[in-house]
Amino acid sequence: MAPLFLTAALHEKIWGGTGLKDDYGFEIPSDHTGEAWVISGHPNGPTTVQNGLYAGKTLAQLWTQQPQLFANGDPKRSFPLLVKILDAKQDLSVQVHPDDAYAAQHAGELGKTESWYVLAAKPGAKIYYGHQASSQAEFDRALDQGDWEHLLQTVPVKAGDFFYVPAGTLHALGAGVIVLETQQSSDVTYRVYDFDRIDAQGHQRDLHLADAKAVTQVPFKPVKTNPQVEEGLGFVKTTLQVAPYFNVFLWQIDGQAHFQAQAPYTLVTVIEGSGKLIVDEQSYSLTKGMSMVLPSPIKEWTLAGQLTLVASTPGPKAL
Template identity: 55%
Template sequence: MSEPLFLEPVFKERIWGGTALRDRFGYRIPSDHTGECWAISGHPNGPSTVKNGEFAGKTLMELWEERRDLFGGMSGKGFPLLTKILDANADLSVQVHPDDAYANEHENGELGKTECWYIIDCKEDAQLVYGHHAKTKEEFVRLVEEGKWDSLLRKVPIHPGDFFYVPSGTIHALCEGTLVLETQQSSDTTYRVYDYDRTDAAGNKRELHLQKAIDVTTIPHRDAAVLPRTEEKPGVTITTFAKEAFFSVYKWDVKGTASFTQNKPFELASVLDGEGAMKADGKTYPLEKGMHFLLPSGFGHFELEGHLTLIISHP
């Protein structure tokens, strides 16, 4: 039996970021333009650090290299998943991500990027960009070249609690006034298609990656089916959002005391709301919103108690 690994997040400033990560979760963010909390990360561009126990001070990247037994002996050169919380205080650029094969060939062996979003909160009438209206590659290229973004981009309304699965090849963008938990392949590869002609403080526009985007975009767009399933168990409501090739994602709404068994290679957990405790192996670990932790291989039986909303994922 090993301990849960509680993780210190890494924060990223972004042109579109704001203060919601501080306002909602109490995080000490670097500025009022903080867009990303890399909450559970083994990626070299921002690895999380363990805060407790025998591995305190180690990064998730180091543990993946040195202690593969903690992860069920999984193969692969890099930790496979990345959990983020994104504060879209302004519209994000319209993007598309490559699959593993394209990224491996064109991005120095980086993974591709399939991701998913759980909408923590959003303003009234919020939307996001999900897909496009082009029927052929020729139509897609023409609309991009002519800058006819209103004709090309498909916008969908969103509400707190919604879930979106975003496979590689899907044109997408979060829009202003959205707070999202993102579960994704551990990749930092993004092809920017359109950035609203924004400029930075020096008057420069951000780089676009149009040819790569054209190469990898799924045309015509296909909606990924999301059919959440809800299961009531003593003390907890479990919603299964996705069981896909790269990850499975669930929401646990705990009210009271609920029992679980961790029998996956590992599980990642983010506390989005509430407070309570985890009890395992005779020890009690306080939980509150904004905490993120990893349950290693062989963790076994544990209980959660209190009023808690968590997002759980595993490979």
């Protein structure tokens, strides 16, 4: 069984730039490209298999038509995870995502818990993460009055930082930040503040304040991450997050390292360097920006070279 190498779906955004091309080699559609959906079964941007028996099929098609590749016992569900690389040339809108219950009722989708691994950050870069309101009344008043100076909470960031962003967290990437985002497969966003930007048609983008008031966690309680590091000959493996919907790992390879599957399938993106993946004595070249799924029939594999990868597996709520 071969790994499933994937072609990303690219999305233009008002806040995007050229980092996806400059840093990761994607063929972007314009100089304001904000997102590469590198592993996706979502209808708004499904990725396509490049190689092997399933070349030309989308990940969504394989999930339903070949459920054995994922040990998927319920093909009627949608593929539960989504991995993106985001290039924030400008600040993203300050936004919040709903949980499963609210999203199902109001949007017919999954909720959206996500996480960010910071790939690059310009000096002085920051993210918006949480808020300072102590009560629902204070939060609602700040939204109604546009009191962003007193409401929004910012955190300085650098490459290598990791943030867990559960549904209900007010958040945004700041200008000059590139991240790898691991999330539930959902495209439901409630925009709270867009810095009074005007789009190409001369209009401000819609805000969703009523929904934001209904789903935002008040008061904000950040989830602390506790990375666990395992070092061995040729590798450093860091568990960045173990969570209900997904688990996220950083693999740093310098030489050769052997892995065994810990879940029904594994999602992998190369974020730095080059090397090779060896499965069943077959070797596959790896370069920065490549993404793949290691499906259920692949029980073990070897990584060799000098490269860094972010991997993820489904959590219990995604199985």
